[in-house]
Amino acid sequence: MTKNFYITTPIYYPSGKPHMGHAYSSIIADIFARFKRIEGYNVLFLTGTDEHGQKIQKEAKKNNKDPKKFCDEISETFRSLTKILNLTNNDFIRTTEHRHFKSVNEIWSRLIKSGDIYLDKYSGWYSVSDEAYYDSEEIQEVDGNKIAKTSGSPVEWVEEESYFFKLSSFQTKLLEHYKKNKDFILPQSRRNEVVSFVEKGLKDLSISRTSFSWGIPVPENKKHVIYVWLDALTNYLSALNFPDTKDEKYRSFWPADVHIIGKDILRFHAIFWPAFLLAANLPLPKRVFGHGWILSDDKKMSKSLGNILDPIEIIKNYGTDQLRYYLVKEVSLGNDGSISMENLRNCINNDLANNYGNLCQRVFSFIKKNCNNKIPKINNFNENDINLIKNIKSNIPKLVNLINNQNLNEYIKMVVNFSFEANKYFNDSEPWTFKNKDPERMNTILFTIVEQIKNISILLNPIIPSSTKKVLDTINISDKDISIESIKKDDILDCSLELKTLDILFKKIENDN
Ligand code: MSP
Numbered sequence: 118m119t120k121n122f123y124i125t126t127p128i129y130y131p132s133g134k135p136h137m138g139h140a141y142s143s144i145i146a147d148i149f150a151r152f153k154r155i156e157g158y159n160v161l162f163l164t165g166t167d168e169h170g171q172k173i174q175k176e177a178k179k180n181n182k183d184p185k186k187f188c189d190e191i192s193e194t195f196r197s198l199t200k201i202l203n204l205t206n207n208d209f210i211r212t213t214e215h216r217h218f219k220s221v222n223e224i225w226s227r228l229i230k231s232g233d234i235y236l237d238k239y240s241g242w243y244s245v246s247d248e249a250y251y252d253s254e255e256i257q258e259v260d261g262n263k264i265a266k267t268s269g270s271p272v273e274w275v276e277e278e279s280y281f282f283k284l285s286s287f288q289t290k291l292l293e294h295y296k297k298n299k300d301f302i303l304p305q306s307r308r309n310e311v312v313s314f315v316e317k318g319l320k321d322l323s324i325s326r327t328s329f330s331w332g333i334p335v336p337e338n339k340k341h342v343i344y345v346w347l348d349a350l351t352n353y354l355s356a357l358n359f360p361d362t363k364d365e366k367y368r369s370f371w372p373a374d375v376h377i378i379g380k381d382i383l384r385f386h387a388i389f390w391p392a393f394l395l396a397a398n399l400p401l402p403k404r405v406f407g408h409g410w411i412l413s414d415d416k417k418m419s420k421s422l423g424n425i426l427d428p429i430e431i432i433k434n435y436g437t438d439q440l441r442y443y444l445v446k447e448v449s450l451g452n453d454g455s456i457s458m459e460n461l462r463n464c465i466n467n468d469l470a471n472n473y474g475n476l477c478q479r480v481f482s483f484i485k486k487n488c489n490n491k492i493p494k495i496n497n498f499n500e501n502d503i504n505l506i507k508n509i510k511s512n513i514p515k516l517v518n519l520i521n522n523q524n525l526n527e528y529i530k531m532v533v534n535f536s537f538e539a540n541k542y543f544n545d546s547e548p549w550t551f552k553n554k555d556p557e558r559m560n561t562i563l564f565t566i567v568e569q570i571k572n573i574s575i576l577l578n579p580i581i582p583s584s585t586k587k588v589l590d591t592i593n594i595s596d597k598d599i600s601i602e603s604i605k606k607d608d609i610l611d612c613s614l615e616l617k618t619l620d621i622l623f624k625k626i627e628n629d630n
Contacts, residue, residue, distance in 0.1 A: 122158040123370035124150050127378050128167040128210065128352050131191035132176040135198045136418060137456070138379065140428035141411050144441050145450065145525070146377040147204045151579035152520050154205070155600045161370045163356045164199060165210035166192040170345030171245045174331035184331045188213060201429060203437050203582055210356045212348060221333050221343060221351045223360035227397035228282065229337075236338075239279035239323040242272040247381075248345045250323055268381065280325040280341060287392040288319045294391060300404060302387045303523060304451035307380060307407040311387045322389065350390045353402070373402040375523070383407040406523050409453040411444070426456070438581035439465050439623065445580060446533075450525045462626040469581070473536045473573065474622040477588050480543065480566050481619055487552060492567050492592065493560030494612045502565040505542050509535055509572045510605055516576065517601070532576045539569040564610070567592060572604045584622050591619040 126146045129139050143164060150162035168188040177187035188211070196209055210217065228234045242251040242263070247270045256263050256272055263272050295301055295312050302308035325341035326332070332342030351359075357371055358364040378386050386405045394401050410417065413424040431440050443464045448454030484490060498506075512531065519528040543566050551559035571594060574585040578599055589599060593614045603609045 119159045119369075120157065121161070121369045122150075122153040123161045123163075123357075123373040124153070125162075125353050125373055125376050126164040126206075127376075127382060128165040128212065128349060129195050130170075130172060131166045131168060131188050131195060132172055134191070134194050135428065137411050137413070137426040137428050137431075138418065139195070140198065140202055140440075141444055141448075142377055142379060142408065143199070143202055143204055144444055145408060147202065147206070148441070148445060148525065148579045149375070149377070149520065149523070150205055151582065155575065155578060156517065157600065157602065159369070160205075161208070161356075161366070162204075162206045163208050163210060163353065164195075164204065164206045165208070165352060165356075166195050166212070167345070167349040167352070168192065168211055168213045169332040169342070169348050170248050171326070171329050171331070172248055172345075174329050175245060177331075185213060198428070201432055201437065202441070208356050210352050212352055212355075214355075216358070217348075217352060217355040218333055220355035220359045221348050222336055224347070224351050224354070224393065224397055225336060225343060227399075228393065231396050231398070233283045233286070233396040234280050234324070235283070237279065237281050238277070239281075240276040241274070241323075243275040244268065244270040244272045246270040252320075275328070277327045278341075279323040279327070280335060280338075281321040282324045282347075282393070282396070284319045284322040284389070284392055287395055288315055290395055291315050291319075291388065291391060294395075294401065298403075300522075301401075302383070303404060303406045306451070307383055307387075311383060314384070315388060319388070346385050346389060347393065350385065350393065354399075372400040375404040375406055376402055377406050377408065380407040380409055406451075408450055409448070411448060412453055412455040414457055415455045431458075431461070435461060435465060435626070436623075438584045439469065442469060442581050445525050446529050450523060465623060466625050468533060469584075469623040470625045472533065472540065473577065474584075476536060476540050476543065476566075477570055477574075477591075477619065477622060480563070480570060481591060481616055483548065484563055484567075484616060488560070488563065490615045492610050492612045492616070493563050495557070495561045495564045497557070498561060498565065501542070501546070502561060505538065505565060506568055508538070509569070509576075513601060513604060529580065532573060535569070535573050535576070539566060539573065542566065542569070564612075567610060571610065575599055575601070575604055587619060587622065591617045593617070 124146055126142050146162065150160050153160045173188065174184050177184040180187060192211055199206055242256055244251060244265050247265060247268050251265050251272055255266055257266050264270060265272055292315055302311050324344040324347050325335050326344060327341050330342060332345060333348050335341040335343055353373055357367040359367055361367060376386055391401045413426050416422060416424055418425045428440065443461045446464060447456060447460060516528060516531060546562045548559045548562040571592060574588045578585040593611050598609055
C-alpha cells in the first residue's frame with residue numbers, strides 16, 4: 118500500500134525579492150519532504166506565490182507595471198530560488214493560474230450555500246503590508262502613525278461594503294477541534310496562544326474588498342474581489358485539482374499532513390483556514406506548524422535597518438548545503454533565532470568540515486592506501502563494533518518519531534552525535550596499528566566505520582542532500598538504497614567495487630573571510 122504525505126510551504130508574496138525568512142520556511146519543509154521520501158512515502162511537496170491583493174497591486178503600480186506582468190517577473194525569482202535551495206517541490210502554484218480561480222470559486226460558492234456569508238459594511242483598520250484587519254486594541258500610535266502592535270506595519274482606516282464570513286459561529290467547533298487534536302497546532306506554545314485567542318470570542322471576518330480590483334472577483338458581485346487570504350489559503354486545495362474531489366491527487370493527498378508556516382501567519386492558518394474548511398464541509402489539515410523568526414544579528418530583518426540577509430548571496434559564498442545545515446542546526450525550530458556570518462562560518466568548520474567531512478575523507482583515503490580502494494570484507498565484529506552499529510539502527514524509531522513531531526533540532530543533535538562517536542571510534546580503534554599484526558582486525562574496523570558513514574549520510578541526506586549524495590556515491594550506494602530501510606539492513610555495502618574519488622566536501626572557512 119502506498120503511503121502518501123502532503124506538505125506545504127506558505128505561498129510567498131512576490132512583492133520583492135526573496136529573503137532569508139522565505140528561504141527558511143522552504144528549507145524546513147524540504148527537509149521534512151525529503152525525510153518522508155526516504156522513509157518510503159509518496160510525498161507531494163507544494164510551494165508557490167500568492168499574487169493577488171492590495172499589497173501586490175500597490176507594489177506593481179510603484180514599479181509602473183501591470184500587476185500580472187509584475188508578478189510574472191518576481192514569481193520567477195521565487196521559482197529559481199527553489200533550484201538554488203535544492204528544494205524537491207513537486208509543484209509550484211501561482212494564485213493567478215486558472216486552476217486556482219476554479220478552486221477559489223468553488224470554495225466561495227460552498228460558503229454561500231452553507232449560509233456562512235452575508236453582505237454588510239466594514240469599517241475598521243487594515244494593514245496593506247500584512248493584508249490583515251485589526252481591532253482598535255491591536256493598534257498603537259508611534260510618532261503620530263498608527264501601526265499594528267504585533268507586526269509594526271502601518272494601518273489605514275477602511276470603510277467599504279464587504280461580504281462577511283460568519284467566523285463567530287465557528288468558535289465552539291474550532292475549540293472542540295483543538296481539544297480533540299492536540300497536535301493540530303504545533304509547537305504547543307503556539308497552540309496555547311491560538312486557543313486563548315479563540316476562547317476570547319471571534320468576530321465575523323470581512324472577506325471581500327471593493328476599493329481595488331487586483332484579485333479574484335466575487336462570482337455574484339463583480340464590484341468585489343475576494344479577500345486575499347481566503348484566496349491564498351485555498352491554494353493548498355487548488356494544487357490537488359480541487360474542486361474535482363474524485364481526482365486521484367485530491368483523494369491521495371487531502372487532508373494535508375502539515376502546513377509549514379511562520380508564526381506571523383498562524384492566525385490565518387489555525388483559525389480562518391479550518392473555519393473556511395468546516396463551512397465548506399471539507400476535511401481539515403492534520404497539522405499546522407508555526408516556526409519562529411530568523412533574526413539578523415538579534416534584530417528583525419527590515420529594509421529600514423538594512424539588515425536583510427540575502428540567501429542567494431550567502432549561498433554563492435558558502436554553498437547551499439552549508440546554509441541549509443546552519444539554519445536548522447542553529448535556530449531552534451519554533452523559536453526565534455539569530456543568525457550571523459560568524460556563527461555560520463564556525464558551524465561549517467566545526468560540524469561539517471571537522472566532524473562529518475573529515476570523517477569521510479580520512480576513512481576513504483585510508484582505504485585507498487591500505488585496502489586496494491575497496492571496503493574490506495569481514496565477518497568477526499567485536500562488541501565495540503556491534504554496539505556502534507547497533508546504536509544507529511536501534512534509534513531509528515526514535516529518529517522517525519522526532520521528525521514526525523517536527524523536532525528537527527533533537528534529530529540533528531542525535532545524528533551529529535553519531536558522527537562524533539564514529540570519529541572517536543576510528544581514533545580509538547587505531548586501525549593503522551593493525552595493518553601488519555592483525556589485518557583482519559583492521560578490516561573489521563574499516564568495514565564498521567564505512568557502515569557508520571553510510572548510515573549517518575542517509576540520516577543527514579534530507580538536510581545536506583548534495584554532500585551526502587557525493588559520499589554515498591563514493592561508496593557505491595545507489596539512489597534506491599538511500600532509504601531508512603537500508604539503514605536497518607546489514608548487506609548494503611558492496612565490497613567488490615572500488616571507491617570513487619571524493620573531492621573536498623566542505624572547505625574550511627577562514628574567519629576573516
Ligand atoms: N502570502 C502570505 C502567505 C500565504 S500562505 C497561504 C505571506 N507571504 S510572505 O511572503 O510575507 O511570508 C511567507 C513566509 O515567510 C511566512 O511564513 C513568514 O513567516 C516567513 N518569513 C518572512 N520573514 C521571516 C523571517 N524573518 N524569519 C522566518 N520566517 C519569516 O505571509
